[in-house]
Amino acid sequence: MSVTSLQHVALAVPDPEAGKSFYSDFRLEARVRDKQIAMRCPGGDRDQVILIEGAKRKLHHICFGTAADRLAGIQEKAEKSGARLVDAPAETPGEGIWFADPDGILINIRVADAATPAGGPNPSKPEAPLKINSPGQFERLGVRAAPARGRACKPLRLGHMLQFTPDFDGKLHFYTDVLGFRLADKVGATAAWLYCDGGSDHHVMAFAATGATGLHHLSFEFANVDEVGQGARQLIEKGHRNGWGFGRHVIGSNYFHYVRDPWNSLVEFYCDMDYIPAGADWEVRDWPEEDMLYAWGPDLPDDFLTNFEALED
Numbered sequence: 001m002s003v004t005s006l007q008h009v010a011l012a013v014p015d016p017e018a019g020k021s022f023y024s025d026f027r028l029e030a031r032v033r034d035k036q037i038a039m040r041c042p043g044g045d046r047d048q049v050i051l052i053e054g055a056k057r058k059l060h061h062i063c064f065g066t067a068a069d070r071l072a073g074i075q076e077k078a079e080k081s082g083a084r085l086v087d088a089p090a091e092t093p094g095e096g097i098w099f100a101d102p103d104g105i106l107i108n109i110r111v112a113d114a115a116t117p118a119g120g121p122n123p124s125k126p127e128a129p130l131k132i133n134s135p136g137q138f139e140r141l142g143v144r145a146a147p148a149r150g151r152a153c154k155p156l157r158l159g160h161m162l163q164f165t166p167d168f169d170g171k172l173h174f175y176t177d178v179l180g181f182r183l184a185d186k187v188g189a190t191a192a193w194l195y196c197d198g199g200s201d202h203h204v205m206a207f208a209a210t211g212a213t214g215l216h217h218l219s220f221e222f223a224n225v226d227e228v229g230q231g232a233r234q235l236i237e238k239g240h241r242n243g244w245g246f247g248r249h250v251i252g253s254n255y256f257h258y259v260r261d262p263w264n265s266l267v268e269f270y271c272d273m274d275y276i277p278a279g280a281d282w283e284v285r286d287w288p289e290e291d292m293l294y295a296w297g298p299d300l301p302d303d304f305l306t307n308f309e310a311l312e313d
């Protein structure tokens with residue numbers, strides 16, 4: 001009875017035009033609909049980030065997809081957990097069911113196809129996979145590999161997000177018991193990474209325990225390491241602030257580079273994440289703190305784990 005995909009994240013922000021400008025520099029494509037600015041990946045068929053005007057930066061809602069025959073079961077579990085179903089907000093009308101999670105974050109579940117069926121058609125599949133030469137194993141002979149400097153690097157899909165939470169246990173319980181996520185890995189009661197039980201990236205949702213709610217990062221998949229490194233470089237050259245990278249995570253194994261958005265949350269460029277298929281015998285690990293963030297990369301910036309939303313209160 002699980003959700004099967006992360007569809008979009010809606011943010012209330014004091015200046016939606018600044019968000020539109022940032023995410024356009026990131027190469028999402030904007031459509032203005034009534035009071036919403038809806039942003040999609042190039043060529044994508046679904047909204048990934050929705051911006052609406054609000055007094056301060058805040059998560060407005062998170063939309064997950066599920067199969068038609070699972071929706072009623074999720075609704076029943078939500079109501080049993082004490083969550084009360086509400087109408088879709090007037091500023092972001094939409095189908096499906098709506099209720100708040102233990103932090104008061106509005107959740108929308110609607111019927112949609114899974115984002116990354118393993119072995120099946122993948123809407124984010126790049127046209128030509130990168131060919132990498134390894135010692136004794138040559139994937140590329142007589143051909144240059146370095147990309148042109150000005151090449152457009154394209155976000156393929158919204159892969160996951162990380163939320164700060166003041167109620168780590170409650171949040172974890174709700175996301176696993178009600179929404180049907182499974183725990184992939186954790187660092188004690190400090191951080192947790194969750195995947196969809198029908199098969200998904202190593203994490204589609206992650207939590208970090210802090211004193212207040214907040215958005216740490218939204219993460220988009222790119223085709224390969226060149227797109228991650230070069231795409232982040234291009235965004236920084238457009239005047240946006242470097243967050244952290246280029247490096248490789250331990251948990252999820254993905255290559256990463258983070259850039260700050262106008263409200264000091266982060267957008268992550270990632271590629272090559274571990275994938276957990278349906279029915280996998282996945283061993284959950286409780287990692288030491290030293291492995292929480294990276295296998296290698298530049299020194300960790302002091303403010304990387306700062307909850308800037310909490311600083312505004």
Ligand SMILES: [Fe+2]
Nearest residue numbers: 160217219268
């Ligand atoms: Fe991430």
